[in-house]
Amino acid sequence: MNSKKIAQDTAKVLQDYLTYQAVKVIVAQLTETNPGEAIWLRQYSSDGKLQDGERYIEGLMSELEGKKLVMRILTVRDNLAEQVLEYLPEMVSSSIKQANLAHRRHLLERLTQSSTPADNAESGLDANEYSDENK
Amino acid sequence: MNSKKIAQDTAKVLQDYLTYQAVKVIVAQLTETNPGEAIWLRQYSSDGKLQDGERYIEGLMSELEGKKLVMRILTVRDNLAEQVLEYLPEMVSSSIKQANLAHRRHLLERLTQSSTPADNAESGLDANEYSDENK
Numbered sequence: 428m429n430s431k432k433i434a435q436d437t438a439k440v441l442q443d444y445l446t447y448q449a450v451k452v453i454v455a456q457l458t459e460t461n462p463g464e465a466i467w468l469r470q471y472s473s474d475g476k477l478q479d480g481e482r483y484i485e486g487l488m489s490e491l492e493g494k495k496l497v498m499r500i501l502t503v504r505d506n507l508a509e510q511v512l513e514y515l516p517e518m519v520s521s522s523i524k525q526a527n528l529a530h531r532r533h534l535l536e537r538l539t540q541s542s543t544p545a546d547n548a549e550s551g552l553d554a555n556e557y558s559d560e561n562k
Numbered sequence: 563m564n565s566k567k568i569a570q571d572t573a574k575v576l577q578d579y580l581t582y583q584a585v586k587v588i589v590a591q592l593t594e595t596n597p598g599e600a601i602w603l604r605q606y607s608s609d610g611k612l613q614d615g616e617r618y619i620e621g622l623m624s625e626l627e628g629k630k631l632v633m634r635i636l637t638v639r640d641n642l643a644e645q646v647l648e649y650l651p652e653m654v655s656s657s658i659k660q661a662n663l664a665h666r667r668h669l670l671e672r673l674t675q676s677s678t679p680a681d682n683a684e685s686g687l688d689a690n691e692y693s694d695e696n697k
Contacts, residue, residue, distance in 0.1 A: 428587050434646040438653040452563050501662045511569040512651035518573040527636045
């Protein structure tokens with residue numbers, strides 16, 4: 428397991444995602460202040476270009492309408508990075524631990540159920556399940 | 563700009579990506595130790611299921627072959643998280659700053675070029691561009 432390579436790939440995914448979020452923020456702002464530009468930016472950004480954030484920004488520079496938006500995207504992305512990055516390790520780490528607990532419990536339930544089908548057939552759970560019909 | 567919501571969405575993306583990387587690591591390990599299982603896991607994971615990591619793991623529990631892989635995925639994902647998460651803020655932050663510098667320089671070059679087309683036509687750059695034809 429090459430964790431250095433995985434860290435690099437993950438950082439790239441994170442950077443691309445922050446670029447996508449920066450564009451989303453700016454489209455929302457422009458919708459209020461300059462609807463025409465908002466429509467242009469949304470359309471320009473719609474066909475998967477944002478999957479590679481740096482290529483997207485370079486591409487934007489070739490467009491007359493894009494040039495003036497580039498600086499804004501860079502600034503918003505930088506601000507976003509400052510606001511969210513430091514909290515991510517703790518957020519993701521605790522979310523994974525919580526999810527793992529839930530998955531382990533579900534797995535245990537499934538393994539217990541499938542290994543004792545005969546017991547389940549006569550269990551209180553099944554009796555409750557049909558209680559409405561029996562009333 | 564709702565940075566709390568953006569942080570939560572980004573954490574979700576990160577968690578899904580670490581799940582994807584954990585599955586990738588396990589497919590690579592199984593390719594060495596149990597090629598049949600590796601093929602099964604690769605096929606099971608191929609049609610976009612991994613875009614939502616937690617649903618993917620829940621889905622895997624419904625499969626006979628998947629049940630025994632779930633615990634391994636949870637463990638590898640947890641290890642990966644411990645190994646890469648703490649480095650990400652610094653990696654992404656400095657990568658964004660570096661990328662922004664490069665983009666700003668390119669943008670400045672483009673703006674300078676397009677604002678002085680007449681100057682460029684007589685510049686040394688154009689003379690060099692056609693120098694091969696003039697030889």
